[in-house]
Amino acid sequence: MEVPALERFLSPGKGSGLRSRRQVRPGELLYRAEPFAYVVTKEQLGGVCEQCLQRNEHLHRCSQCKVAKYCGKSCQKEAWLDHKRECKCLQNVKPNFPPDSVRLAGRIVFKLLRQSACLSERLYSFKDLQSNAEQLSEEMKEGLGHLAHTLQLYLRAEIQDASHLPPAIDFFQIFTKVTCNCFTISNGEMQDVGVGLYPSMSLLNHSCDPNCVIIFEGYQLLLRSIREIQIGEELTISYIESLMPTSERQKQLKRQYCFECDCCLCQDQEKDAKKLAGEEPAWKEVKDAVNEVKYPKSKEVLSATGSSKQMLRNDDTLGVMCSPSPSSYGIQDRLYYPDFHPLRAVQLMRVGKLQYSQGMLPQALGTLKQAYDIMKVTHGTDHSLMQALMDLKEQCEAMMKLH
Structure with a gap:
């Protein structure tokens, strides 16, 4: 299918969202994005191909690091450019394994060093991404600082002295950008399989009552309209789970993305009473149980700090x-x-x-x-x-x- 032209949208300014240049019908494919960088989550290693992200029971592992696994030679060949340098890093840290966020950040570093063009930067480049670093809590900053140090140790097999890197490659800044800009990649049934960065799609602003959704086909991100959008209307997606009441949504948005939502759903709070109907402790017990499944306690930033846009969690x-x-x-x-x-x-x-x-x-x-x-x-x-x-x-x- 032909990739929709980006000229259908306009970007009034950095970070200020995307607006439609024409009237859009429900169900239109508005954009198909390739990732700037992505990784398979640790939980899915061995069951999902590192390149195409398709589930396969008969994967072939990389003969050197014995971590990355592929459907076959074709996928392995396609993935080699991204895997070549990280392969040595994975071998060097054995038997340990880096958190998902560290492995993703490592791929970002190698991509920046290659200075290779990426289609997903057509509207917005990696260097343009907002980090909200000055607004993060001290706890978040400390956690990201630890991850930056972990990244330095992980990359040591390829980058012995991080001080020799170009000024644009700052490990801490990379993590601050990953924290509020990466997407959880899910398969067709909304099961998480990976984490990826799609810079141009970071222009999309949040609404708890969005007019667009993002789904994935393999590693490709698909932006689709779910209702009629008028000329000049902003395209919005939801960064978080909409089952949560307003107060819970606001807490998560403030902590992770450093803003408060003022969409119509947050202003009228009409559905909150229904969501909390019955016993509130029971609802919170359900929420905690789901979060325990989704976000297991660990030192990984993608779970510990909730660093990806949880738009289509399973x-x-x-x-x-x-x-x-x-x-x-x-x-x-x-x-x-x-x-x-x-x-x-x-x-x-x-x-x-x-x-x-x-x-x-x-x-x-x-x-x-x-x-x-x-x-x-x-x-x-x-x-x-x-x-x-x-x-x-x-x-x-x-x-x-x-x-």
Whole structure:
């Protein structure tokens, strides 16, 4: 598919967002971005190809570092430019393994040293990225300082003396930029597989009630509209999980991105009472349980400081809690998520699969049709998950004809 022209958008100034030059319909692919740098998360090592990020049970590991694993020679060859120098670093720190953020920062350093052009910098370059360093808490600064020291030790096999690096390559500054600009890369079903930096997409500002969503196909970032956007209207995405009440969203945004949101959802707080209905301690227990799954306690900045835009985290736990049975799914999530939200589509698809496996064919077909109506907007008809959904829907229709 042709990559949409960036001329459709305008950037009034650095950090001030993107605005549409024309009227946009729901479900349009607005931009397809390649990463400036990305890595597979530690949890997914060995199960996901380092290059294409596709899940594969038969990966071939790098014969030198024995850490990076690939689908085959083609992917390994494509990845070599990014892996060549980090390969020596990974060998040098064995049996230890760097945190995801340190490995990502290492790749950023090597990319900057190569001075190679990157398509994802067409609107906004890495050097332009905001860091919010002066607004970070002392605790955050101390944590990032430790990571900068860890990065220096990790890169020692390739960079013996960091003081000889160009002034533009400052380890601490790299981490401050990573903290508020990198994206969690998820697969079609919203399961986290990697972390990446897409500089031009960092121009997108936040709204708790956004008009666009970001999904991924492999390492490619896809920006799609989820409702009609007028000429001159700002394109927005959500940096955080929208299931949280306003006060919780504001805390996370302030801590991680150093701003307060004043979107319509935060101003009227209409849905907060429904989210907190019943027992507030129970809701907090659910939130803490989900966070424990999503953000295990460790020294890694990507979990310890929440350094990536958690836009499409996989909420299996929340999905199950909101859906006690296949027939009752959807009552709660429709209260909180916008009409077109990728997680709604994925959860409906899962429920449809469950209904199909239980022989509830009419119900399954109805649920899969709901998933289709949402997914054609959030994912588009060319996405691999959409193809899987259409195959399942066709199987269900064929089974109903037999019965």
